[in-house]
Amino acid sequence: MKFILGKKLGMSQVFSEDGRAVPVTVIEAGPCVVTQVRTQEKDGYDAIQIGLGVKKKVSKPLEGHFKELEKFRWVREFRISVESEKGKKEEKQGGKDLKRGDKIDVSVFEEGEKVKVSGISKGKGFQGVVKRHGFHGGPASHGQKHTLRAPGSIGSAFPEKVFKGMKMAGRMGSERVSTKNLRVVKIDPENNLIAVGGAVPGNRGSLIEIRSVE
Numbered sequence: 001m002k003f004i005l006g007k008k009l010g011m012s013q014v015f016s017e018d019g020r021a022v023p024v025t026v027i028e029a030g031p032c033v034v035t036q037v038r039t040q041e042k043d044g045y046d047a048i049q050i051g052l053g054v055k056k057k058v059s060k061p062l063e064g065h066f067k068e069l070e071k072f073r074w075v076r077e078f079r080i081s082v083e084s085e086k087g088k089k090e091e092k093q094g095g096k097d098l099k100r101g102d103k104i105d106v107s108v109f110e111e112g113e114k115v116k117v118s119g120i121s122k123g124k125g126f127q128g129v130v131k132r133h134g135f136h137g138g139p140a141s142h143g144q145k146h147t148l149r150a151p152g153s154i155g156s157a158f159p160e161k162v163f164k165g166m167k168m169a170g171r172m173g174s175e176r177v178s179t180k181n182l183r184v185v186k187i188d189p190e191n192n193l194i195a196v197g198g199a200v201p202g203n204r205g206s207l208i209e210i211r212s213v214e
Contacts, residue, residue, distance in 0.1 A: 002212040010204050109184050
């Protein structure tokens with residue numbers, strides 16, 4: 001399984017070989033540093049923990065965790081499937097073994113490869129049912145008064161309560177969103193840039209997780 005952390009820069013477009021304009025999201029990905037390798041024997045599961053970005057000050061526990069490494073702004077873990085070869089377990093990423101202090105860059109991915117992109121969606125604050133859930137609202141004529149975007153009835157007299165999960169107005173956005181099967185359109189290893197086809201969740205400058213589709 002391939003994976004990397006990146007920072008969303010914004011959207012652009014590139015032209016394909018047949019002259020079509022392809023909308024892409026440009027992500028500054030890596031280089032990430034492996035901060036910890038978790039194993040089944042010690043931690044109960046197999047995972048690789050990587051860090052991205054530089055931070056001036058971190059808490060004392062993190063300072064000890066990052067000993068002999070940089071102080072990272074973002075740290076994330078990726079579960080991995082460990083291959084067993086002659087009874088020896090190996091952690092692999094892009095065909096190479098990983099250990100603490102190793103670096104991961106965009107060269108682990110290939111153009112045309114399908115990836116899964118995860119991030120925190122844009123926060124939209126408190127919104128009504130029309131924007132939050134796609135309600136059509138009431139008719140704009142025939143005696144309508146102040147209820148064009150109203151939610152309408154939320155239930156009968158019995159059992160005299162609002163059921164859990166009822167679609168109503170409320171806080172919207174700022175949720176973890178994953179978009180699957182996006183295509184890697186362009187890779188620029190020199191500038192640590194990767195262009196992914198289509199839109200990805202998050203604001204400019206927000207953390208983006210990219211992993212290969214198994």
